[in-house]
Amino acid sequence: MSDIRRLALYFVGVLVLGALLAPWLWWGGxxxxxxxxxxxxLEKVTFTRYFNRAMLVAAIALLWPxxxxxxxxxxxxxxxxxxxxWSRDLLLGAGLALASVGAMWLVLWLGGFHELKxxxxxxxxxxxxxxxxxxxxxxEALFRGGMLGAVRRTASLWPAQLFLAALFAIVHFLKPxxxxxxxxxxxxxxxxxxxxELLPHIAWQFQQPWLVLGGxxxxxxxxxxxxxxxxxxxxxxxxxxxxxxxxxxxxxxxGWMMPTQANQLPWIGQDLLVGLIPLALIIATGFIxxxxxxx
Numbered sequence: 001m002s003d004i005r006r007l008a009l010y011f012v013g014v015l016v017l018g019a020l021l022a023p024w025l026w027w028g029g030x031x032x033x034x035x036x037x038x039x040x041x042l043e044k045v046t047f048t049r050y051f052n053r054a055m056l057v058a059a060i061a062l063l064w065p066x067x068x069x070x071x072x073x074x075x076x077x078x079x080x081x082x083x084x085x086w087s088r089d090l091l092l093g094a095g096l097a098l099a100s101v102g103a104m105w106l107v108l109w110l111g112g113f114h115e116l117k118x119x120x121x122x123x124x125x126x127x128x129x130x131x132x133x134x135x136x137x138x139x140e141a142l143f144r145g146g147m148l149g150a151v152r153r154t155a156s157l158w159p160a161q162l163f164l165a166a167l168f169a170i171v172h173f174l175k176p177x178x179x180x181x182x183x184x185x186x187x188x189x190x191x192x193x194x195x196x197e198l199l200p201h202i203a204w205q206f207q208q209p210w211l212v213l214g215g216x217x218x219x220x221x222x223x224x225x226x227x228x229x230x231x232x233x234x235x236x237x238x239x240x241x242x243x244x245x246x247x248x249x250x251x252x253x254x255g256w257m258m259p260t261q262a263n264q265l266p267w268i269g270q271d272l273l274v275g276l277i278p279l280a281l282i283i284a285t286g287f288i289x290x291x292x293x294x295x
Contacts, residue, residue, distance in 0.1 A: 003070060003150045004163070010066045011171070017062065018055035019195030025057075026050040026190050047190060048176035048183055051198055056138075063142070070150045078149025083235035092292055093229065093241020094248075100285040101249025104272050105257065107281070113268045114257045121255065128251035136243035143168050143223070144230040144239050161227045168223030173216050174202045210265040215274040218282055222246070225286040232293035242289065 029042035029050060072078060083089060108114040143164060151160040176198055177183055186201065187194050205211045226239040250272050259268070268275035 003154060006066065006069050007147055007150070007167070010062060011167075013062050014055060014058045015199060017058035018051070019199055021054040021057060022047070022051040022195035022198070023190050023192055025054050026194075046183070047187065047194065048178075048198070051176055051195060054195065059142070060138070063146070067146065070146075072146070072150065077153065078145060079152050079234065080145065080149060080236065081234040083233060083237055086235065086237040089233055089235065089238040089293075090241040093238045093243075093289075094245040095241075096285060096289055096292065097242045097245025098249055100281055101246060101253065101272065104249075104278055104281050105253060107277060108257070108268060111267075111277075112260055113264055113277075115260055117256055117258050124252065124255040128248050128255070131251055132244045132248035135247050136240050140226070140230075140236050140240045140243055144226055145236050148227055148230060157231065161224060161231070164227055165220050165223035168226075169216050169219035172219050173205055175205070176202055177204055211269065211274060214266055214269060214276055214279055218273050218275075218279045221279065221282050221286060225282070225289055228286075229289055229293050232290065238289075238293055 026047055029039075029045060032039040033041070033043035105114075109116075147167070148160060148164045151163060155163070183198070183201075187197055205215060226242060229238040229242060230236060232238075253272055264275070266276050268277050272278050
C-alpha cells in the first residue's frame, strides 16, 4: 500500500471517528454545564463546534497509527534537518504573514469593503494567540512535517507539493454550514448518528462557484507556500511562523472588523480566506517568502 493510500485511509478514519465522537462531546459538554456554573457556556456551544473539535481529537488520536503504518523511524527520513537559524525563520514567517494580513486590512478598509466594529474586545488577543500557537504547531507537524515528508520519500517535488496543497485546501474547505438554525433544523435532537448525518453537508462550499474560486484556491496557494517554505529550509520553523501569523491575523480581523455589505463576491467574502483580493495578496506574499527563504 502506497504512502498516499495510507494518508487517504487516515483521513477517512478521522471522518468516521470524529463523527462517532461528536455526539459524545456534545453530551459531555451539556453534562458539565449542569454540574458547575463555570461550564454553563458549554450549553450554548453549537453542535457544529463540537463536531469540529471531535474531528481534531480524532486527527490527533490517529496520528500514532499513521506514523506506524508509514514506518517512519526518524525525523531525517522525512527530509527534515536541524535548523541553526530557527528563530530567524520563525520570526521571519510570522512577520511576513502578519504584514500580508495587515495589507489586506488596509486594502479592504480603504476600499470600503470592511469597517471597524463599534466594540473591539481586547480579550480576543489572548484567544487569538492561543489558537494561532496551537493550530500552527499541530497542522505544520501533521501536514508539512509528517505527510509531506512521507510523500516526498517516493514522489518528486512538484507532484508531492501539489498533492499536499490540494489535501490541505480540501480539509480546510470541508466544514459544517455556519447557519446555526439551519443545522438544528436539519439534525433535530442530537443522537448517536448525528455526526454522520452532518458529514454529507460539510462539502456545501463546493456548490458555490465563487467560494471555490476565491476560497479553495486561496487555501491551495497557502498550502503550496507553506510546503515550499519547508522544502527551501528543510525545517518546519518558517512554515510554523507563517501559519501562526496568518491565523493570528485572521482571528483578530474577524474580531475587530465587519463587512459593510452582505455580498461582496468575487472581491471579498465574509473573511480573509475568500475572494480575489485575498488570493492576489497571498500570491504576492508567496513570491516574497520564496525570495526570503532562499536568501
